[in-house]
Amino acid sequence: MLEEVLRCLDPRPGETFLDATVGYGGHAEPIAARLGEKGRLIGIDLDSEALSATRKAAKEWPCRTEFEHAGYDEMPDVLDRLGIGKVDGLLADLGVSSPQLDRPERGFSFQGDGPLDMRMDPEGYPTAAEWLAAAEEREIRRALWEFGEEKRAAAIAKALVRERRKRPIDTTGDLTRIVLSCFPDRDRAGRVHPATRTYQALRIVVNHELERLERLLSFLPDRLGPGGRVVILAYHSLEDRLVKRAFQEWSGKSDPVLSRIPIRGEIPGRAIILTPKALRPSPAEVARNPRSRSARLRAAKRTSLA
Structure with missing residues (x-):
């Protein structure tokens, strides 16, 4: 769903973006192209092998790039180390990558026979x-x-x-x-x-995928600058439910008190939901990439409210 990701993130020249699941750079490279020479892209991932490959490829990208071996739930620590308070955009693709699925030694797939591993970070857990x-x-x-x-x-x-x-x-x-x-x-x-x-x-x-996602969602609004955009791709209902609920809370639509008050118009919140319903891959994309069939994309935009 690259086209939908780029449309919702809308990377602009000179902005600072974080790809929280950079992997092999499938989303990061076109984002970097739009950020241009004055832009900055931070990529983090638990898969050190993927990170190493992307770090080498990024030498040809136009913007400034930095990569860290970390999980998306460690985003505040990464940004603090780099001296970055807030970013203009964030992407988190929560799925398992095709290279991970296609390699039996990683243990993610029942299609082949290999060690029963399943760790995103081969060095941890x-x-x-x-x-x-x-x-x-x-x-x-x-x-x-x-x-x-x-x-x-x-x-x-x-x-x-x-x-x-x-x-x-x-x-x-x-x-x-x-x-x-x-x-x-x-x-x-x-x-x-x-x-x-x-x-x-x-x-x-x-x-620990759901715990890590909950931590990301808990501090994400505080690390997005005004007007900052966030896109999260989920692949099963448990993840998508957490993302949907968090976006509703940020937007003010799920406030337990305000929801009972008959107020006309919109209640301002910390974010505006850009995808009232989750976006799904087109039939053409599913035909090209059957693994994308379960993807659900949700996007939000940070307001200036604290």
């Missing part, structure tokens, strides 16, 4: 295999239910605990095989692979 080995059955069940919205959470959790007593669950092949054993009626599972929700839940747990 326990792996998915380590978490599964230590978690109690009720913890696994709760994670699958809450973070994967998996209806067969209880059966899958029981199967995982039963199988790990026999031997460690160390590979994506192991995990996929166990999950599929809980779907004897796989033909009724629909288009979505039966293991999709389990993989989503474990990835969220391993990387």
